[in-house]
Amino acid sequence: MNQLVHSGTVPTLTPTLLYLDDITVSFDGFRALNSLSLSIDEAEMRAIIGPNGAGKTTMMDVITGKTRPNQGTALFAGTHDLTALDEAAIAQLGIGRKFQTPTVFEMHSVEDNILLSLKADRKSFPTLFSRRTPLEKERIDALLERIRLKDHRKRKASELSHGQKQWLEIGMLLAQEPRVLLVDEPAAGMTDQETADTADLLREIAKTRSVIVVEHDMVFVKDLGVKVTCLHEGSVLAEGSLDQVSADERVIEVYLGR
Amino acid sequence: MTFAYYRRLALALCLGFLIFAPLSAAHADPVDDALALFATDSFNDTASAIDAIGKSGASNSAAIVTALAGGKLFFDPATKTVYYRDAAGKLIDAKTAAEVAAEPAGLKTVRLNNRLRTLVAAAAGSLDILSDDPAKRRSAANAVFKSRDATALAAVDTALAKETNNGVKEALEQARAAIIVTFAGASEADKIKAINTIAGRGDGDAAALLRSLPADIPEAVKTAAADALSDIEIKQAAWAAGQNIVYGISLGSVLLLAAVGLAITFGQMGVINMAHGEMVMIGAYVTFVVQDVIRTSAPGLFDYSLLIAIPMAFLVSGAVGIAIERSVIRFLYGRPLETLLATWGISLILIQAIRSIFGPTNREVGAPSWLSGSLDLGGLSLTYNRIAIVIFALLVFFALLLVLKKTALGLQVRAVTQNRRMAAAMGIRTDWIDAMTFGLGSGVAGMAGVALSQIDNVSPNLGQGYIIDSFMVVVFGGVGNLWGTLVGAMTLGIANKFLEPYAGAVLGKILLLVAIILFIQKRPRGLFALKGRAVEA
Amino acid sequence: EETIKVGVLHSLSGTMAISETTLKDTVLFMIDEQNKKGGVLGKKLEAVVVDPASNWPLFAEKAKELIAQNKVSVVFGCWTSVSRKSVLPVFKELNSILFYPVQYEGEESERNVFYTGAAPNQQAIPAVDYLMSKDGGEVKRWVLAGTDYVYPRTTNKILEAYLKSKGVAAEDIMINYTPFGHSDWQTIVSDIKKFGSAGKKTAVVSTINGDANVPFYKELGSQGVKATDIPVVAFSVGEEELAGIDTKPLLGHLAAWNYFQSVEDPANAEFIKKWQAFTKNPKRVTNDPMEATVIGFNAWVKAVEKAGTVDVDKVIDTLPGIEVPNLTGGISKVLPNHHITKPVLIGEIKDDGQFDIVWKTDGLVPGDAWTDFLEGSKDLDSDWVTLKCGNYNTKTKKCGGQAS
Amino acid sequence: MLNVENLSLHYGAAQALRGVSLTAKPGEVTCVLGRNGVGKTSLMRAIVGHRAISGGKIGFGETDLTPLRTFQRAKLGVAYVPQGREIFPLLTVRENLETGYAPLPRGQKNIPDEIFELFPVLKSMLHRRGGDLSGGQQQQLAIGRALVTRPKLLVLDEPTEGIQPSIIKDIGRAITYLRNRGDMAIVLVEQYFDFAKELADRFIVMERGEVVEAGDKKALEGDDVRNRLVF
Amino acid sequence: MILRHIDRAGWVFLGMVITAGLLIPALNLFVPADNFFHVPDYLVPLLGKYLCFALLAISIDLIWGYAGILSLGHGAFFALGGYAMGMYLMRQIGTRGVYADPILPDFMVFLNYKELPWFWYGFDMFWFAMIMVILVPAILAFVFGWFAFRSRVTGVYLSIITQAMVFALMLAFFRNDMGLGGNNGFTDFKDIVGFNIQAAETRAVLFFLSAMALAGGYILCRWIVTSKFGKVLVAIRDAESRTRFIGYRVENYKLVVFVLSAVIAGIAGALYTPQVGIINPSEFAPANSIEMVIWVAVGGRGTLVGAALGALVVNAGKTWFTGALPDLWLFALGGLFVFVTLFLPKGILGTLSTGWEKAQRRFRSDGSVPNGVPSAAE
Numbered sequence A: 001m002n003q004l005v006h007s008g009t010v011p012t013l014t015p016t017l018l019y020l021d022d023i024t025v026s027f028d029g030f031r032a033l034n035s036l037s038l039s040i041d042e043a044e045m046r047a048i049i050g051p052n053g054a055g056k057t058t059m060m061d062v063i064t065g066k067t068r069p070n071q072g073t074a075l076f077a078g079t080h081d082l083t084a085l086d087e088a089a090i091a092q093l094g095i096g097r098k099f100q101t102p103t104v105f106e107m108h109s110v111e112d113n114i115l116l117s118l119k120a121d122r123k124s125f126p127t128l129f130s131r132r133t134p135l136e137k138e139r140i141d142a143l144l145e146r147i148r149l150k151d152h153r154k155r156k157a158s159e160l161s162h163g164q165k166q167w168l169e170i171g172m173l174l175a176q177e178p179r180v181l182l183v184d185e186p187a188a189g190m191t192d193q194e195t196a197d198t199a200d201l202l203r204e205i206a207k208t209r210s211v212i213v214v215e216h217d218m219v220f221v222k223d224l225g226v227k228v229t230c231l232h233e234g235s236v237l238a239e240g241s242l243d244q245v246s247a248d249e250r251v252i253e254v255y256l257g258r
Numbered sequence B: 001m002t003f004a005y006y007r008r009l010a011l012a013l014c015l016g017f018l019i020f021a022p023l024s025a026a027h028a029d030p031v032d033d034a035l036a037l038f039a040t041d042s043f044n045d046t047a048s049a050i051d052a053i054g055k056s057g058a059s060n061s062a063a064i065v066t067a068l069a070g071g072k073l074f075f076d077p078a079t080k081t082v083y084y085r086d087a088a089g090k091l092i093d094a095k096t097a098a099e100v101a102a103e104p105a106g107l108k109t110v111r112l113n114n115r116l117r118t119l120v121a122a123a124a125g126s127l128d129i130l131s132d133d134p135a136k137r138r139s140a141a142n143a144v145f146k147s148r149d150a151t152a153l154a155a156v157d158t159a160l161a162k163e164t165n166n167g168v169k170e171a172l173e174q175a176r177a178a179i180i181v182t183f184a185g186a187s188e189a190d191k192i193k194a195i196n197t198i199a200g201r202g203d204g205d206a207a208a209l210l211r212s213l214p215a216d217i218p219e220a221v222k223t224a225a226a227d228a229l230s231d232i233e234i235k236q237a238a239w240a241a242g243q244n245i246v247y248g249i250s251l252g253s254v255l256l257l258a259a260v261g262l263a264i265t266f267g268q269m270g271v272i273n274m275a276h277g278e279m280v281m282i283g284a285y286v287t288f289v290v291q292d293v294i295r296t297s298a299p300g301l302f303d304y305s306l307l308i309a310i311p312m313a314f315l316v317s318g319a320v321g322i323a324i325e326r327s328v329i330r331f332l333y334g335r336p337l338e339t340l341l342a343t344w345g346i347s348l349i350l351i352q353a354i355r356s357i358f359g360p361t362n363r364e365v366g367a368p369s370w371l372s373g374s375l376d377l378g379g380l381s382l383t384y385n386r387i388a389i390v391i392f393a394l395l396v397f398f399a400l401l402l403v404l405k406k407t408a409l410g411l412q413v414r415a416v417t418q419n420r421r422m423a424a425a426m427g428i429r430t431d432w433i434d435a436m437t438f439g440l441g442s443g444v445a446g447m448a449g450v451a452l453s454q455i456d457n458v459s460p461n462l463g464q465g466y467i468i469d470s471f472m473v474v475v476f477g478g479v480g481n482l483w484g485t486l487v488g489a490m491t492l493g494i495a496n497k498f499l500e501p502y503a504g505a506v507l508g509k510i511l512l513l514v515a516i517i518l519f520i521q522k523r524p525r526g527l528f529a530l531k532g533r534a535v536e537a
Numbered sequence C: 001e002e003t004i005k006v007g008v009l010h011s012l013s014g015t016m017a018i019s020e021t022t023l024k025d026t027v028l029f030m031i032d033e034q035n036k037k038g039g040v041l042g043k044k045l046e047a048v049v050v051d052p053a054s055n056w057p058l059f060a061e062k063a064k065e066l067i068a069q070n071k072v073s074v075v076f077g078c079w080t081s082v083s084r085k086s087v088l089p090v091f092k093e094l095n096s097i098l099f100y101p102v103q104y105e106g107e108e109s110e111r112n113v114f115y116t117g118a119a120p121n122q123q124a125i126p127a128v129d130y131l132m133s134k135d136g137g138e139v140k141r142w143v144l145a146g147t148d149y150v151y152p153r154t155t156n157k158i159l160e161a162y163l164k165s166k167g168v169a170a171e172d173i174m175i176n177y178t179p180f181g182h183s184d185w186q187t188i189v190s191d192i193k194k195f196g197s198a199g200k201k202t203a204v205v206s207t208i209n210g211d212a213n214v215p216f217y218k219e220l221g222s223q224g225v226k227a228t229d230i231p232v233v234a235f236s237v238g239e240e241e242l243a244g245i246d247t248k249p250l251l252g253h254l255a256a257w258n259y260f261q262s263v264e265d266p267a268n269a270e271f272i273k274k275w276q277a278f279t280k281n282p283k284r285v286t287n288d289p290m291e292a293t294v295i296g297f298n299a300w301v302k303a304v305e306k307a308g309t310v311d312v313d314k315v316i317d318t319l320p321g322i323e324v325p326n327l328t329g330g331i332s333k334v335l336p337n338h339h340i341t342k343p344v345l346i347g348e349i350k351d352d353g354q355f356d357i358v359w360k361t362d363g364l365v366p367g368d369a370w371t372d373f374l375e376g377s378k379d380l381d382s383d384w385v386t387l388k389c390g391n392y393n394t395k396t397k398k399c400g401g402q403a404s
Numbered sequence D: 001m002l003n004v005e006n007l008s009l010h011y012g013a014a015q016a017l018r019g020v021s022l023t024a025k026p027g028e029v030t031c032v033l034g035r036n037g038v039g040k041t042s043l044m045r046a047i048v049g050h051r052a053i054s055g056g057k058i059g060f061g062e063t064d065l066t067p068l069r070t071f072q073r074a075k076l077g078v079a080y081v082p083q084g085r086e087i088f089p090l091l092t093v094r095e096n097l098e099t100g101y102a103p104l105p106r107g108q109k110n111i112p113d114e115i116f117e118l119f120p121v122l123k124s125m126l127h128r129r130g131g132d133l134s135g136g137q138q139q140q141l142a143i144g145r146a147l148v149t150r151p152k153l154l155v156l157d158e159p160t161e162g163i164q165p166s167i168i169k170d171i172g173r174a175i176t177y178l179r180n181r182g183d184m185a186i187v188l189v190e191q192y193f194d195f196a197k198e199l200a201d202r203f204i205v206m207e208r209g210e211v212v213e214a215g216d217k218k219a220l221e222g223d224d225v226r227n228r229l230v231f
Numbered sequence E: 001m002i003l004r005h006i007d008r009a010g011w012v013f014l015g016m017v018i019t020a021g022l023l024i025p026a027l028n029l030f031v032p033a034d035n036f037f038h039v040p041d042y043l044v045p046l047l048g049k050y051l052c053f054a055l056l057a058i059s060i061d062l063i064w065g066y067a068g069i070l071s072l073g074h075g076a077f078f079a080l081g082g083y084a085m086g087m088y089l090m091r092q093i094g095t096r097g098v099y100a101d102p103i104l105p106d107f108m109v110f111l112n113y114k115e116l117p118w119f120w121y122g123f124d125m126f127w128f129a130m131i132m133v134i135l136v137p138a139i140l141a142f143v144f145g146w147f148a149f150r151s152r153v154t155g156v157y158l159s160i161i162t163q164a165m166v167f168a169l170m171l172a173f174f175r176n177d178m179g180l181g182g183n184n185g186f187t188d189f190k191d192i193v194g195f196n197i198q199a200a201e202t203r204a205v206l207f208f209l210s211a212m213a214l215a216g217g218y219i220l221c222r223w224i225v226t227s228k229f230g231k232v233l234v235a236i237r238d239a240e241s242r243t244r245f246i247g248y249r250v251e252n253y254k255l256v257v258f259v260l261s262a263v264i265a266g267i268a269g270a271l272y273t274p275q276v277g278i279i280n281p282s283e284f285a286p287a288n289s290i291e292m293v294i295w296v297a298v299g300g301r302g303t304l305v306g307a308a309l310g311a312l313v314v315n316a317g318k319t320w321f322t323g324a325l326p327d328l329w330l331f332a333l334g335g336l337f338v339f340v341t342l343f344l345p346k347g348i349l350g351t352l353s354t355g356w357e358k359a360q361r362r363f364r365s366d367g368s369v370p371n372g373v374p375s376a377a378e
């Protein structure tokens, strides 16, 4: 497993790695996030649940620079103001993301998808002159093995099935070796067995990195065994262990159902 | 000297026609002499002849001048006899004023040049000052205003006394003022009053008159004229801005017409339709063919030719569009860039086809009478054909908007372009929608061709001239947004017309292009960009 | 059977096709006529037609192809100045003959080119003279409107200098340039109207080219600019262009050419008849560049017959001095500067799309390669017979451009 | 009603389905189970006509669907909720639903109320663009859109993906309701085993493009099938 | 090794280009004119022109085929390179112009220029002109790209503003006031670095240089597109925003290729001018730029070799058609474009190579599919 996730990065001393405060995002008057506050510590895994449209994906959009909040603070490692940086800068800080609907480079082979994601200098000229090192090759192999796409490594990503793309995207995320992983619905479209496997993987990663997982699959969330935050209408509805949260009347009312 | 000629002529005509006082002349037969001058085929002689015939006292001299103006005065080079054709079309011997039984062969028209045309028009024009038709009276008054001929004063006064129509009356007063201002005998006070009247007119002609006042006028008149002139100039500057907007809207409408079809085939369907211009061209040729058929088989319908051509152009271009869609484009959905290649090829083929069929030269498309002339609104001048184009462009635009917004077609087109496979799974006949939409876009382009035939060449290259502008408009407005096309066309049109007077046509266009480039930096998805996740996905 | 090949280098597609296609047909017609007469030197003529597609570099390429690959003896071709400039080096390098049939800006005289269209002194200057005369309306104020390229630029420069030398004040001259294919003339026409309302007789001298003319005239018509108010004299509008316009509103506007279809002359009548028969179109019009092509063609035939060979050098040497009848009743002569003598005619547009000839020079005007009204070219002279030089500087007594 | 026999399908040279057979009857839910990449979606694509098949037969009632184009199948009453939602992103929610009018006769062009009862969120977002919705909302829209066409055969490819638990339950109830109405055959692709087990009247399990197990409700009780889904 | 990434088609192509670069001048210069193998004089610059176009097509394919930047204004860079070379050639004419002015080119004399405009300084020196050939397109591309890519202008919007750019340049160069010869542009060149430009030897050398430039341009582009950088470009082409989320600064990548592509186009233009003998604003015509894109599409977008092939096929076709079918050639050319899109959807090269693969497969296999669906691995 260590091969998958290098422990090369030195953890900063600040316990809070990601800090969101009073974030509001509105689209034509509709508040997708409503003064949301949240903080994630170094090497913490957090599960986020909440009804469809609660703002989970929007929150990730804010963190990764895709959406600019109308108000609020978003800090990374205490110093970087995420609302002022662009997507590439944020990614280079070490924030990686898996999208809700799998988005991979369709025209590239599975292998190249991973290669492009591998942690490396992202500047254009170094990239121009970079050549694949044996170390990189090893990492690619390990990752492909882990996401069970080794046999598909030469195939174009567009030819993968939906679930395979999900896995590929997880692989790409791992390849980046980010300090924070934002994982939006990793278990969607996976079998129960695969879902459990994903949970294993995430738990493993979370030993050294921070992870934010969004999922609707309660079994999976239970498997993760971490603190759960339930969003509703753009702000936090409940927070705590899964048992606590799922016992909350309001959570049952708006989310779990009876 | 033009002026002197005119003066003598007008005097003669006034005396001859208005007062009906027969003049006895010293010469044995002045009519003969005058007529002989018509038959020499020399412009100078003709000028003298016009003068002489007026003086000769011939009873039909008015008829002769009218015939001359209409190109209906003839002479027989062999016998030097002069004839004219009267209103009823009968050939009359100018001397005897009797109808000629057998038309002599080899008659030649007495030719006019611009100088003579001015003389004749003025002569014939002052006859109109007492005409029954107010429009004729007004134009006669305007002619006098321009000529400022002192001898017309009496006639103007007579006319003024009788005039009941306010507009004509004003024109007559201005004409009178114009005469007074230039008339040596008028008093200083009268002249200053006259200058005020002229200033009230406030147009270019008034300014021209004031500018060209003789140098030897009294100081007071001079200052009054200078004041009036600067007044007029200020007013004209204001009008000029208004006129620019009018020109801009008119250019914008042309752009809109040219682009609106593309807003469908490209904006809605996503086909990079390089053959769009050729659809416009086909529309223009349909107009030509319609007019050609009308000219040969039903000349009476000529005034309706455009009204007939519009639906015809829609159908023909639409049909060509459908044919193109069915035979080529439909294999290319989902490969938008290849539509560029294919439609470029199609455009070459269509250009050459038209060139092979109709020849490489321009074809004549005439304007129906109701489209010629212009409407003057204060200091603005709007030509009818431009007004018609503005109205037509807006009609087409809103009709299209209605079709796309209110019928199932509009929704289905968008569904098909956004996700072809899923649209089919929803039961939408994608191929039928494609064909109809492409046909609609092409048909609309064809209708644009009818309008453009009125202001541009009808040649195989017609479409090429508009294709770049059309893309510019659609993209500037925001692809897929019909309103964007409207606003884009109007913005570009007006901007162009405001830049042109300052920078010149070439530099103005360059500046506009640079402005577009800069604008797109600010709004990378056009004027009416859609926002939100939906687009980024 | 051995033939003599004649190259035809006129655009059959693209923007210039509209004008040039007719000239291609004219050459084919002339060849046909000549072959009926038995050809030249006992051999039939054979046309080699190519399409340079209004693409200037392609002109050079096609010229090479005609001369080097098809081995033509002479080429009739080009319309725009730039196409001529593009092929010049080719004709010099491969030593062949080009007959250029279109009015142009002058400032050129090449050994391998014969200019049968009008030089500025055979069109522009007489036209202005006419407008300044009593018959022309004694024009005092001038609008020089042109398309922004070298022919209008040069012509207007010459005219400006000429007008100033005639005492016209600078503020009485308005110069306006528009891009190629300009189609929105609203502003310019209204500016012209405004300029013309200063109380002095105003005229427009138009060097507007090609496609832009139709919208220009349509706008003149719809804004009611009548020839009696502000006459427009054009140098690039002929019968062919007018065939595409409803000319009723244009009555009386002018054009200056060396030939009009309406010229009353038996040779012309005969020519028109045969031409219409050849094209199987009884309405097909003729125009000035066609006449220039005809003169050039006949001059070449005559020179070949005189020289007894199609050898390029011999024919070039024989051509100056050759006299051929033109279609306006005179005899045009090829001059040592490779231009020809021509009459200058002014016509007014009639409502049937033809011109009414209202003025005509007394005799034929010899074409002048270098204008007398511009600084740089005043001192230049061209003579390929005695001086063997196209740009002989009469001051320095040197022939320019001969170093290589 | 639906009768798929011995179906095979290729992507280029690669074979994705090998002799797959499946039946679905009105008033029943047929579940298709299998791990990632075994060909479930490919099978659905074949049924709705998004992919040409290279062998076999698809019967629908009396009609043979194989020669028919996608929209013709939709006209016959085949509705599809694709994996990945495939919402028309720039159409509003209402317009997305209205695309379902195309195969309907004139009188029936309306949106049944039951859709809004099932997915109330759609009602409040009628004017929002489809692409702006959250993932789960889009999934709901996709199901709603399919129901607008009043299908006889409803093909659902992983419809619960990304949907919050309470609504999954609602969807389950809805499917039960539609099944019980008896006029609709339902084919359901599902990886969420418990959900499938609850709804399925019959099922197939696929592996490498082949059907490896088929049966009815009872066969799902044991661990056999569940084990099939473990890698 | 830079050559390692060249595939079979690439080697065939390089072989052909280099052979042609050597053989054609040799056949022109050393084989007597009546010999069957003689290449006539007029053909050498004509073929040289095709090579320049091929190089231009490669530069377009680099940005369009790999980075998804559809430039409808690439003619601008080509023409600017051509103009820079043209200015040098004009200054070489010296007193051999018709007005025999030692400094001012002819067109300036008759437009009454008193002295050389500032931007003409230095162009009498070859090295300076060569620097400009590279610098001028590069600077334009840099400034344009810097703004456009930073503002995230993409897709048709980018295409249209490139078109606006080339259109504006065309109008500007048409203006006689620009001091660049207006509509006529530059022509009637005399010599280049001291050699007569019309001499067969000079042309042979120019042809050889064009072939080398094409080969070099191909190798460079091929090296770029097979590098990781090239993979990033493709990623940008297919999913621009996704690439950003992985941390690549998309605008910089685009800017680098765009400038590079402009420089290659400029070099192509510089080689074009002396061989064709004229450079004028029609090179900026938007339709020309569209046509260039079409060469690439005909040959096969995203294949480099195909782009070059497309340029050769279309232009050779044009030469041939305009001579053989002067009245109808647009039908032939238009028909060719339609045919290619309908029947060779991947362009000529794309289709050839798919055909080759198929044939190979048939040869190798007996039903067993090499790329069969691997099942989810156990």
Ligand SMILES: Nc1ncnc2c1ncn2[C@@H]1O[C@H](COP(=O)(O)OP(=O)(O)OP(=O)(O)O)[C@@H](O)[C@H]1O
Binding pocket: A027, A028, A030, A031, A032, A050, A051, A052, A053, A054, A055, A056, A057, A058, A059, A100, B531, B532, B533, B534, D128, D132, D133, D134, D135, D136, D137, D162
């Ligand atoms: N551009 C937009 N315009 C309007 N509404 C938007 C826009 N983007 C998002 N929304 C709305 O914001 C809300 C939050 O969406 P978001 O995708 O964050 O939800 P989510 O919690 O991820 O839901 P799910 O679990 O379904 O994925 C939704 O109601 C959505 O419709």
Ligand SMILES: Nc1ncnc2c1ncn2[C@@H]1O[C@H](COP(=O)(O)OP(=O)(O)OP(=O)(O)O)[C@@H](O)[C@H]1O
Binding pocket: A158, A159, A160, A161, A162, A163, A164, A189, D011, D014, D016, D034, D035, D036, D037, D038, D039, D040, D041, D042, D043, D083, E373, E374
């Ligand atoms: N467009 C395509 N081109 C080539 N191969 C494809 C394509 N789509 C799918 N495949 C391949 O076909 C096989 C079956 O894919 P399919 O999408 O049907 O699987 P699935 O069972 O739906 O999987 P999932 O549960 O992940 O959605 C997979 O191996 C996949 O890689």
Ligand SMILES: [Mg+2]
Binding pocket: A056, A057, A058, A100, A184, D134, D135, D136
């Ligand atoms: Mg979400």
Ligand SMILES: [Mg+2]
Binding pocket: A161, A162, A163, D040, D041, D042, D083
């Ligand atoms: Mg699937």
